Amino acid sequence: MLELRYNPLTDEWIIVSAETQKRPVQPSQQSCPICVGGVELPEEYDLVSFENRFPALKRNPPQVSSESDIFMKERSFGICEVVVYTSKHDVALPGMPLRQIEKLVEMWVDRTVELFSHEFVEYVFIFENRGKEVGASLSHPHGQIYAFPFLPKRILAKVEAFSKWHAQRGSCPVCDVVAEEVKIKKRVVFETGSFVSLVPFYARFPFEVHVYPKRHVTSLPELTSQERAELAKHLKIITLKYDGLYGQEFPYMMMFFQAPMKRLDAELFHLHVEFNPPKRDKDKIKWMASVETGTWAFINPMVPEQAAEMLRKVEVNEL
Template sequence: MWRSSGRLADGRQIIYFDETPDTGRAKAPDRRPLPPAAPSSQLRRDPLLDDWVVLAAHRQDRTFLPPPDECPLDPTRGDRLTEIPADDYDVVVFENRFPSLATPAVPAPEPPTDPAVEARPGTGRCELVCFTSDHTASFADLTPRRARTVIEAWADRTAELSAMPEVAHVYPFENRGEEIGVTLHHPHGQIYGFPFPPPRIRRMAAAARRHREHTGGNLFDDAVAAERAAGVRVVVETGHWTAIVPAAARWPYEVRLFPRRRVPGLHLLDGDQRDDLAGVYLALLRAFDRLFPAPAPYIAAWHQAPVDAAGTPDPEFGLHLQLFTLRRAAGKLKYLAGSESGMEAWINDISPEDAAHRLRAALGPVPGGGADHTERGAQ
């Protein structure tokens, strides 16, 4: 993999991750007459929940479901100018033009005088990751080699963003499907560099500390060991990864994928783990697409350790992927209504054991490696 970096017309960074050397793509000029990027976000604290909420009013003007011939994530070709100046690419990462969080290019606004408002600037980093130049593809269509290149990009960005003083957590994720809220159909994901550990990460880190105090063990290691011992909810195991439907799954079809050797973040996976991940991740995405007649809308969310001011990750935290779909049956979605949205009290219509059985049945070969996905818990 070869990495090269350039700048877009408004000063944002763009990074190409190429599978062949000397492409020269980072030198392609951005010919658009863009004004300098000047995003301005604000964080406000909810005192009842002790959570931060991001206000990013400038995102109201972001691109929304353009026609295929106007997609800003396609390569630039001829007079059709896009966010990617090169005429082709393998994997490319660039700063979001409409970021929720960004290192301010303009002075921060004066603190509000409203006594109910506790606020600070919405500093951080938001990037887009384009998985392929093929507008009609999806991640599940990628080759293992291309999936491996995406993993290298995730690892690179995790390491670089974790070192930024304004970043406390790095979150790579992909939304797919209009049901999820996707506004661009080109196969892509995002990476958020949060200035605070998001609530889910904060809760898991606190649970891991309590588990260590009470048992002397690591929460993530012990949870995966218990699921492997039960067997019935294991979807697939490879030499380096274990995929399970959690016993208390919130979503109708939800998988958590753990490395068998725990690490806090993607950048700390070794070469064998990354190779194996490319295959097992593709197999899981393809299994989700086989569950229903139409491709599954899904969210693929990488949970990584929060980092301290020096960029050091919490060593108790275990990297893992949460992959889930909103679809509970053909033509039916799981809506977050009063119980979930109002109270965060989840109600699941499908048993995790049945979901795991269906996913195992939908799972094809794991590209690039062998796997054991027998129904051990049913034997």
């Protein structure tokens, strides 16, 4: 079964996909489906993005009909891609050569442009789940892209917040935050000419980091070559600092928030990357429990300024 079901209690679409239940869980390197010679990628490759064998959304989804005007359904149009960062199984973003991450950024740019060109795509969401704590099913370095046929609820909340801020102040909230943060520095983790990585004033997770371009750009393709290279550097530095924090592989959810480009108010949006790591200490997890899941209200047990200081102190080689 593959379909969208409408929830009138929250005005949102839920993706029902029995296919995803079949996904493999943490196979060994010998049986890794995305290593060279694996079931998905028998050929040599450098980077590759391919349509998921167990997708939540499909370019040709099955026909559906609503049960009634209360229980409404839509076809699950969309594309779910697996983005393989490298053919090497035993590295992760922090261990990858910077050049490889630069190529990865270029690949994300191309995927964004191509996926947005499909008529049924309203939003392109690039993400990575690292570690079993956040449900990663393969240890081979990879991320995913969901090309949605609708605007997911949290994206819509962001779009509306940008619009409200602009109506009230005539500016962009990220531009305003960046201008202030680079002045006061206390939450900044890493800064270059075009980007700043920081623990936001409004962090929801203990070691949450946001990567903001200093210039107002709405999406990855708008970044210049120089900015793309700097973004790659920030991704490497932040993930290195995460691994260095407790001397262990640090699980995280990495999410790219680009503008919903087909909306006419897309230019108000400011591209940004969010790292949401679930750890609150070396061996303690900050779970998404009832309050967070049920209300979207977060209780952060870590003062953001303290988290920023801890991450700043983790020394990594400037690349």
